[in-house]
Structure formats: C-alpha cells, structure tokens
Amino acid sequence: MLAVRLHGPRDLRVDEIPDPGRPREGEVLLRVRAVGICGSDLHTYRDPGHLIGIQKSPLIPGHEFAGVIEEVGPGVVDGAGRRLNAGDRVAVDPAQSCGQCEMCAAGHPNLCLHLHFCSQFPDQGALCERMIVPARTCFLLPGDIDDASAAMLEPLGVAIHAVNLSHVRPKDTISIHGTGPIGLLILQVARLRGAGEVFVSERHPWRLKLAERMGGVPLDPAAGPPAEQVMNLTKGRGVDLAIEAGWAGELVQEAADAVRPGARVVLVGIPEDDRLTVSHATARRKGLTLVLCRRMKHTYPEACELVRSGSLDVRSLVSHRFLLSQAPEAFALNDRYERDVVKVIIDNE
Secondary structure, rough: OOOEEEEOOOOOEEOOOOOOOOOOOOOOEEEEEEOOOOOHHHHHHHHHHHHHHHHHEEEEEEEEEOOOEEOOOOOOOOOOOOOOOOOOEEEOOOOOOOOHHHHHHHOOOOOOOOOOOOOOOOOOOOOOEEEEEHHEEEEEEEEOOHHHHOOOHHHHHHHHHHHHHHOEEEEEEEEEEEEOOHHHHHHHHHHOOOOOEEEEOOHHHHHHHHHHOOOOOOOHHHHOHHHHHHHHHHHOOOOOEEOOOOOOOOEEEEEHHEEEEEEEEEEEEOOOOOOOOOOHHHHHOOEEEEEEOOOOOHHHHHHHHHHHHOOOOHHEEEEEEEEHHHHHHHHHHHHHHOOOEEEEEOOOO
C-alpha cells in the first residue's frame, strides 16, 4: 500500500510499504479517508530529530484523521461504548492512553504516563491507505459529517479542551494570540460559551479576516503591538483571559501583557525552540495563572455534536485539499504559508 513517510528534514516521500495485516482483539482495520496537516506536523517536517528521534526509522506523519472500517477484531466498541462494524465511518483520537496509570485513573488520559500517539515515534501516523487502530480510540460518525469535517474533530477537541482550561465565564473579554485552525476553533467555542468581546491577533491577513467573519475583533498588525491595542480598547484594564494559540515564542509575552491582574493565560502553541519565555515581573506583578494545554480529554462526543448540529463551522477553515500522492506538495505549501493557507486536508485516492 501507499504511505507518505518522512525520511529527514523536509524529505517527505510517497513509498510502497506492506499492508498492516488483520486486526486483533480490540482493534479495527481502517481505510483512511482524510488527514489534516497540523502545526505540530510542520514542526516534525522541519526538524524530525528534535521531536521524535526519526533517525531510527522513516515516520508516517498525520494525526488528524477519519476513515472507514474495513475489518474488526473481536470485542470492538468505540470510545463511547458503541459496537463497531465493517463499513462504519469513524473519526479517530490519535492519543492511545493506557487506562491504568495514575493519570488515567485520575481522569487525565491526555497526561497518561505510557501514552502512545499516532505519528510520534515509534508510532506511525495516518498518511497511508490503511492502518490498524485501537477500537476505543474511534468514534462513530453521523452521515451528515463529511470526511474533511471528521478530520477536523481532532483540532476541535484541542480547542474545546483549551477553552475548558480557561474557565471562561459569560461576558468575559478574551484575547486570542494566533488564529490558525486551533485559534479559529477556540474563537468559535469561546463565543458559544458566552464570551464577550474576543480580540484576535494574527500575522497572516487572510486568517485575520476569517477570524473577523467568525465574530472576533481583529487587531491591526500595523497599528502597533497587539497587547497595547488590547489595553487601549479595554481602557487600560486588559482582558479577563488570554489564549495563546500560535507557535508560542513572543506570543506568550504578548498574551501576558494583554490581560488584567489576576487573569488566566492558557498556552496551546508549541515553540520551535522548546522554550517558554515570559517576563517574570509581568507574571508575578499581575498574579497570573499560566495553564498549559496538553492535547485534549473527553472532548470527541462534544466536538462531533457541535459539528453535526451546525453550531460551529469547521468547513470554512479547510482552504486546500490534496490527494495522498500529493502530500509532499501539500506539506511544502503549508510550510511556506502560501496561497492563503489555513487548513490543508489530504484525501485518500
């Protein structure tokens, strides 16, 4: 079968590899239908050794995905306890927690001490024709959610978890720093939770326009530092909470500068240099609570219902679609942020 494998920095190839075989107990064989490219995929694409130790083996990327079950092993039910059968369409949580460790027992499977994750070495990802996944990581899809939208349930789950961590209350003012797919989804979820004004900062103008269409208050990059604009717009008070949803870096300080004293700052982005940088004086004098978002937990059913009901728009974020055989081109385009890219979906032929 065909699989897209990363052999080194920006060295993505379409390879022929063996079929995955038959599913065992608790597993399903999935024909992958749609895979989204995530910002963390781009981190790995640029510097695979830094995050996953790819020196040992080529790696199949991709962790935002959905597909159709081709074969089931014995005793398979999905993450909501529903029986799975061949022909079922499912979205897949890429995180495979052990269910037994201290963190899992405490209700935090995203912090599992023995976590496996699709596309993080040594576990392969979803940019292939077929793969075997644990049935409990699958979630049955209603017929009115298409494949691309189903692949968007994973980043939506992260957005829901980030908003949950923010403890947003009705009428709270918010600043979102970075409006890529995660930031745009956070914006929509926060507004559904009753947030007041949501200020958004973003360096790519087409994404800023999309955020404005989704109800955000755009901050003009030419009008000065975003945090200063937030302070001016809130008459020097600052916002009730901030969510950093870009690639961290200077955005962490930007978020800290934009909030009022006693506020909460949720950090979602992953910095390329693996460093968290914020002024200690700012955080201390404001008495800030910094919360780091680690993937998601228990969010797939809510994400599915929000999309199914039309309460939230994921389709507008899909800006480009490529076939599996075109994945190297898709990654190169996303890496350069060309052609008004927001979310790239790769479809199986």
